[in-house]
Amino acid sequence: MSAEKRVLLIVSGGIAAYKSLDLIRRLRERGIAVRCVLTKGGAQFVTPLSLSALSEDKVYGEIFSLTDESEMGHIQLSRSADLLVVAPATADIMARMAVGLASDLATTVLLATDKPVMFAPAMNVRMWEHAATQANIKTLEDRGLMRIGPDAGNMACGEYGLGRMAEPMTIVEAIEAHFSGPGARPLTGCRALVTSGPTREAIDPVRYLSNHSSGKQGHAVAAALAGLGAETALITGPVDLPDPTGVQVVHVESAADMLAACEAALPADVAVCAAAVSDWTVVAAATEKMKKDGSGPPVLELTENPDILKSLSEAENRRPRLVVGFAAETEKVIEHAVEKRARKGCDWILANDVSPETGTFGGDSNRIHFVHEDGVEDWPRLSKQEVAARLAERIAAHLGAAE
Numbered sequence: 001m002s003a004e005k006r007v008l009l010i011v012s013g014g015i016a017a018y019k020s021l022d023l024i025r026r027l028r029e030r031g032i033a034v035r036c037v038l039t040k041g042g043a044q045f046v047t048p049l050s051l052s053a054l055s056e057d058k059v060y061g062e063i064f065s066l067t068d069e070s071e072m073g074h075i076q077l078s079r080s081a082d083l084l085v086v087a088p089a090t091a092d093i094m095a096r097m098a099v100g101l102a103s104d105l106a107t108t109v110l111l112a113t114d115k116p117v118m119f120a121p122a123m124n125v126r127m128w129e130h131a132a133t134q135a136n137i138k139t140l141e142d143r144g145l146m147r148i149g150p151d152a153g154n155m156a157c158g159e160y161g162l163g164r165m166a167e168p169m170t171i172v173e174a175i176e177a178h179f180s181g182p183g184a185r186p187l188t189g190c191r192a193l194v195t196s197g198p199t200r201e202a203i204d205p206v207r208y209l210s211n212h213s214s215g216k217q218g219h220a221v222a223a224a225l226a227g228l229g230a231e232t233a234l235i236t237g238p239v240d241l242p243d244p245t246g247v248q249v250v251h252v253e254s255a256a257d258m259l260a261a262c263e264a265a266l267p268a269d270v271a272v273c274a275a276a277v278s279d280w281t282v283v284a285a286a287t288e289k290m291k292k293d294g295s296g297p298p299v300l301e302l303t304e305n306p307d308i309l310k311s312l313s314e315a316e317n318r319r320p321r322l323v324v325g326f327a328a329e330t331e332k333v334i335e336h337a338v339e340k341r342a343r344k345g346c347d348w349i350l351a352n353d354v355s356p357e358t359g360t361f362g363g364d365s366n367r368i369h370f371v372h373e374d375g376v377e378d379w380p381r382l383s384k385q386e387v388a389a390r391l392a393e394r395i396a397a398h399l400g401a402a403e
Helices: 016-029 048-055 067-072 074-079 091-099 104-114 125-131 131-142 169-180 218-228 255-264 308-313 333-344 384-402
Strands: 006-011 033-038 083-089 117-121 153-156 162-165 191-198 201-204 207-209 232-234 250-251 271-274 278-280 301-305 323-331 349-352 369-370 373-378
Touching: 006 016, 006 104, 016 033, 016 048, 016 169, 033 048, 033 104, 033 333, 033 369, 083 091, 083 104, 083 301, 083 308, 091 104, 091 117, 091 131, 125 162, 131 162, 153 333, 169 218, 169 384, 191 218, 191 255, 207 278, 218 232, 218 271, 218 301, 218 384, 232 255, 255 308, 271 308, 271 384, 278 308, 308 323, 308 333, 323 333, 333 349, 333 373
Parallel strands: 006 033, 006 083, 083 117, 191 232, 191 271, 232 250, 271 323, 323 349
Antiparallel strands: 153 162, 201 207, 278 301, 349 369, 369 373
């Protein structure tokens, strides 16, 4: 993909600006040329010298620079790249983009360009959740701008939540997918169904049974499949993650809700069941909050939840061509996964150890044992995005070979 591809990277003023340095390096490693626009706020966190050294190009920052305008005016700058990327995209610059301001070089370039634009939001969780920010994001996406992230996690301000800029490799993958075009989107024309996150089974209006699944792996799989061109439906339980870009998302609570949503999403060419579905549900959830009255703890009668993976595997004429499950284990990981594949009737199982010491639940990495009809493959520990990308490629190869 190549040396002729060029990105104009706009670095605005947030602490995540330091990630732009790694982003430039990763793009240059892949033969993608990078030219930078640095805002005054961005210059509080990274220097023009750093950006210039890594990009091997001049850094632009002033709209009223006689030298810059004579060498390359802002109109030419806005159209000299194949793709514009705003990373980090602060709440401020997104607001100015949404209303069409041209108050500095960065926003002028964005208003004058005729090229595609990607943006990677980065801000405090409260700023991200603010109605104004959400309205601005919707405006930008409705205009066709492509959003990457944000992620959830600890922030420089000490708070936790959505608003962290996507990791550089995630942005690189989105850029590569954009540049690759339809020829490198082998799942174009395919429908994918992905489940993600935990489910919640009500005990009473304020309590529920659930588990520690964060949904990171399932969401990454949905994004990876969409990136390869699949029309992707993501059925997700309650998670603290943004909806992946380009994915149809259905939010559910219980296992019964998730099964109904999965059945409604059929037919599909591939189903990936990455959700950690509660095995049991309460037979008769209380309609009012249960009180501690000194008579001892209540007796909860449980019954098995519907088996979503097995239901999809046995869907007869509506069965996806490929059904993939996950096996979250704490012991005898491979043995249990092999048995689960046979019992559920699915094609592949991705098994992982979710013992507390592994940090898999809620963490950013995963170590997969890939179980299929020919045996077991042990994958190295990878980021969950890398696991998703590897799985998506295997799915594309399998569906392509089956045609």
